[in-house]
Amino acid sequence: MDLVIGIGNRLRSDDGVGREIVDRLASRPGLTTASVHQLVPELIEPIERARRVLFVDADVACRAIDLCRVHPANARGVGHGLGPEGLLFWAESVGIATPDAWLLRVPVRTFEIGEALSEEAERAVHEALVRIDEWLDETAVGIGSEEEA
């Protein structure tokens, strides 16, 4: 099965966009989703069962939706800043054969306090859902060889 993990703080406006996206995906048949405030080691359990994993996270630094491969990379400890690479490394370190994984970076405007998404983030949600559909169909740019990513 494919696993999509939306990451973010819903009380920090656009930071919650990843979770908004996975909420809209939750009813898709055959797809497992997780909506999380931050990445935590307990997520290795669904990761172990997944064929592929997609992390969805807000990013104020990127200008367009960006889908890229992510690989395990050493993380010092398991703190609040654990990223997809660190989580995958953590999974590997406890003996899990990590599935192929991608990160979908969603361009947003602000992480100010608030529960509403900005207009930019709202638009990005729709675009992200299209890209995720492509990812699910394995037709998205970034799926397949490292060069494409």
Place this chain on the structure above:
Amino acid sequence: MEKQIHIEPVTRIEGHAKISVFLDDAGDVRDAQFHVTELRGFEKFCEGRTLWEMPGLTARICGICPVSHILASAKTCDAILAVRIPETAELLRRLMNLGQMVQSHALSFFYLSAPDFLLGWDTDPATRNVVGLAMKDADLARKGIRLRAFGQEIIDRLGGKRIHPAWAVPGGVNRALTEENRTWIRDNLPEVLDTIRFTIDLFKKTFATVESREVLGTFDSMYLGLVASDGTWEHYAGMLRWVDQQRKPIVEAHDPNKYFEIIREASEPWTYLKFPFYAPKGYPDGMYRVGPLGRVNVCDRFGTPLADAELETFRDCQNGQCSGRVFDYHYTRLLEILASLERIERLINDERITSPAIRAHAEVNAREGVGIHEAPRGTLIHHYWVDENGIIEKANFIVSTGHNNLAMNRAVQEIAKTYIHKGEVSEGILNRIEGGIRAYDPCLSCSVHAAGHMPLHVDIVDSDGETVQTLRQE
């Protein structure tokens, strides 16, 4: 020439703190202080809010202990409504608190503290963390993850989410336990029970002698915890009991609603964390300890067979007296996980647990209320005063970490005196000092404020104000 050694920030605790070690002219330890350098001020900004908001509002004090604050707050609100909540609501609140106990203790043991003593105190800090632990013993790390996940899953299945569930409300809870969720908990209990029994055995083998558990120091104090009317370990209701180092009751059973008769709070200019003390003995002689070591020392029994068998072994080590070893916080944390799992099993098999009668409704019937229960880190006290419309006029929180403040300072002093002589320090020694704090599993988010994981920065400054040595752990 007098030197000061600053350890800032202390890592792998919930929040941001600094330790200062003061050396005398010979370079030996003269004093040590555990500073909490942030201010939060929740008591003040709760004023003017409605009673009904308080469980959700105070839950935001912390991302690790929200369940503890929700439950203490809901109990306080029950007192102001003057309601007796339905028995199923109490059973469910107990179930969630036990889930919180399991997940919080597992986090403390497997993620934060075990790397120190299972990898070795003097291991390179770059690998002395939970990832390093996983690389050394993947199976143990995996067990720890699944154990914590079990506790979190109970919270999630009851409250709808793992962090800040708006579930316990004045008068009860707002969602019943479904048969599906009850079955899930029941089906997953055997695995986590095996895990904790395996871990306790491993712990006992690794630290087979009492001497091996002296690494973080030992000192006498009083101990505080809730106990049931027959002296059994309690976590949700019961009476306050204080015992001395010999396990003789100082206060056999004090009404929690009158905590203020025997607990006072002192302040010091060098820290934002207040110092609760046992009033009859004054400050600072009224030092006592709470949390797993406190609860295990004060109770007569756990009241469940597996945990009671382990308690007997634990008690035999100190001839029936209290353990004063700081390191035994870890040991007793494991014992409490076992007891919590056995209690969860008992609750799940109680037919009343899925009843839909989960909430009593009432208006404001009292102008003041106290709610006390045992959070993983120790006794948690909420106390509110309201106007006739239920608007908060004043709030007082005495949180677990605060109770242990005097003891944490004492622990730092004891370790520093043992491991620092003539100004000679090393990272391994400094980590033992940090370890002394970490054993208490302090939650500075609750006590004042939080900053998260940060690098270690140590300055050694002489009496002329010059930095003579700097140690960094990035």
